[in-house]
Amino acid sequence: MLDARLTPWIKPLLRPVVSRLHRVGINADQVTVAGFLIGILAVPAIITGYFGVALVCIATNRLCDGIDGELARHTGSDSAAGGYLDICLDFLFYAAIPLGFGLADPLQWGAPALVLLCAFIGTGSSFLAFAVAAETYKIERPQFAHKSFYYMQGLTEGTETIVFFIAVCLWPQSFSLLAYIFATACFITVITRVAGGYKTLKQVAGDG
Secondary structure, eight states: OOHHHHHHHHHHHHHHHHHHHHHTTOOHHHHHHHHHHHHHTHHHHHHTTOHHHHHHHHHHHHHHHHHHHHHHHHHTOOOHHHHHHHHHHHHHHHHHHHHHHHHHOHHHHHHHHHHHHHHHHHHHHHHHHHHHHHHHTTOOOGGGTTSSSOOOOOSSOHHHHHHHHHHHHHOGGGHHHHHHHHHHHHHHHHHHHHHHHHHHHHHHTTOO
């Protein structure tokens, strides 16, 4: 919901970092992998109760996620392979955070973590499935023309997910409540994406 509004503000802030990385010979795929590895370190941090460390790992991962795409475009190296790597590692990272909480306290946090993972599967599958169909029918994406794949909007997108991750790291005692609330928002996103995507594809394919 917020990604389209925040992206134009964030991109100019990343350009000095992007230019510096280009000068020292670091490419976009390296940033993608490094960001993923740092982000995954949040899992053992959560399990051992170091939520401040987990927050730093999550924030660094998201910073790298913003930098890699800008770096690829800055160097003219943006590609389908790079976009594929980026989205795969993003979704693995997203799933890893609730997994960490579920492992940290299975009795208290296991059930909400499972519900949240189910919701994430729904948002991710509806997002990626439509991206495949959108590529087939060349559906335009004016708000995210810089993306290497079709970016289908919804109530819960990247920005909202990161806000949720920050919240549960700051207030881990409220993980169960926050997880159920966010999972509900994710399921609303799934419903609207499936309904909207189905209607759009019926129209462009001439089936309706």
